[in-house]
Structure formats: C-alpha cells, structure tokens
Amino acid sequence: MDLAVVVATGIWAMLPAYIPNNVAVLAGGGPPIDGGREFRGTRLLGDGKTWRGTAVGVAAGVVVGLLLNAVQDPVVATLGVPLPEFTLAAIVALSAGAMLGDIAASFLKRRSGRRRGSPFPVLDQLDFVVMALLLAAVADPAWFGAVFTVPVLVVVLLLTPALHVSTNAIAYWLGLKDEPW
Ligand code: CTP
Numbered sequence: 599m600d601l602a603v604v605v606a607t608g609i610w611a612m613l614p615a616y617i618p619n620n621v622a623v624l625a626g627g628g629p630p631i632d633g634g635r636e637f638r639g640t641r642l643l644g645d646g647k648t649w650r651g652t653a654v655g656v657a658a659g660v661v662v663g664l665l666l667n668a669v670q671d672p673v674v675a676t677l678g679v680p681l682p683e684f685t686l687a688a689i690v691a692l693s694a695g696a697m698l699g700d701i702a703a704s705f706l707k708r709r710s711g712r713r714r715g716s717p718f719p720v721l722d723q724l725d726f727v728v729m730a731l732l733l734a735a736v737a738d739p740a741w742f743g744a745v746f747t748v749p750v751l752v753v754v755l756l757l758t759p760a761l762h763v764s765t766n767a768i769a770y771w772l773g774l775k776d777e778p779w
C-alpha cells in the first residue's frame with residue numbers, strides 16, 4: 599500500500615470519530631452530564647460535558663458514517679482507492695468512543711485540578727482517537743483488523759493530533775470555541 603492510500607484510508611475510517619467532538623462544540627449547552635455533582639471537592643466532569651453536546655455529537659458521527667457508506671462506491675470508483683465500507687457496529691463504536699474518550703479526559707483533568715477549558719497536552723489530542731479505536735476493536739474485531747492495519751494505525755496516531763490542533767484553532771478564530779485547544 600502506498601502512503602497516499604494509507605492516509606486516505608486512515609482519514610476516511612476515522613471520520614465518524616472526528617465529527618462528534620467538533621459538533622459537540624456547536625451543539626453544546628444545557629444540563630451538564632454530571633448534574634453539577636462533585637467528587638472529592640471538584641466537579642466530576644464539569645460544565646463542558648453536556649447531554650446535548652454528547653447526544654448530538656454521537657448522532658452526527660453516526661450520520662456521517664452512514665453517508666460515507668452511501669457514497670463509498672462512487673468515491674472508490676473516482677479515486678481508485680479501496681476505501682472501506684463501515685459496519686453499523688464500527689460506526690457507532692467510533693462515534694461513541696470519540697465522545698467517551700473526551701469525557702474520560704475531562705474526568706482526569708478535574709481529578710488533576712485542571713479547570714474547565716484548561717489544556718492537557720497529548721491527552722487533549724489523543725483521548726478521543728484512542729477510545730474510538732479501542733471501542734471499534736471490541737465492537738467489530740474483524741472489521742477493525744481489516745481496516746486498521748499497522749501502517750494505517752501509525753498514520754492515524756500521527757495525523758490526528760495535527761488535525762485536532764488545526765480544527766480547534768480554526769474554531770477559536772471563528773469564535774465557536776472559547777480556547778484554541
Ligand atoms: N461539549 C459538550 N459536550 C461534550 C463535549 C463538548 O457540550 N461531551 C461542548 C461544551 O460546550 C464545551 C465545548 O463543547 O465547552 C468544548 O469542548 P471541550 O474543549 O471538550 O470542553 P471544555 O469546555 O474545554 O472542558 P474540559 O476542560 O472538560 O475539556
């Protein structure tokens with residue numbers, strides 16, 4: 599497999615996981631998941647993790663996965679690149695995993711005394727990818743093994759932090775996000 603195919607496969611296969619966190623930024627608001635509850639004096643998750651942001655984010659990731667399946671044939675024919683079809687289990691696991699990873703990271707941030715919105719380098723950039731990949735591997739091992747070969751995994755782990763940093767910077771400049779990370 600040449601590098602272009604590996605990169606295209608990685609981005610395509612991760613799209614259902616890339617969408618939810620960005621959509622949550624747009625859709626967020628309303629009651630926080632932790633309902634204001636604290637754990638040892640600090641918020642469990644904080645006001646930045648809301649039911650609405652999470653639900654709309656996961657739904658958007660699922661819709662994108664289904665759309666990718668719908669356009670897979672023409673895209674593969676046009677690009678001549680063997681991009682994978684998603685199973686439903688893979689789509690749901692990638693979308694829900696991305697949100698869950700981000701929520702788990704907020705839990706860790708609060709435990710380590712970081713206020714809402716404060717940066718946590720490396721964790722911020724990789725929380726959602728790692729959890730999305732883990733859930734996808736558990737939900738559909740056969741699909742995961744066929745799509746996420748070692749080269750694809752390496753490209754995804756190297757490329758995602760760069761994509762994450764740039765989309766968040768753009769969202770900040772557009773006034774959609776309070777912090778540039
Ligand atoms: N958001 C949400 N629900 C989620 C994730 C994000 O509603 N599950 C929305 C919130 O409005 C949040 C914004 O998206 O403020 C940005 O997300 P993020 O950077 O993950 O949250 P922070 O506010 O920075 O909080 P934290 O320090 O916990 O990451």
Ligand code: MG
Nearest residue numbers: 715716777779
């Ligand atoms: Mg943040």
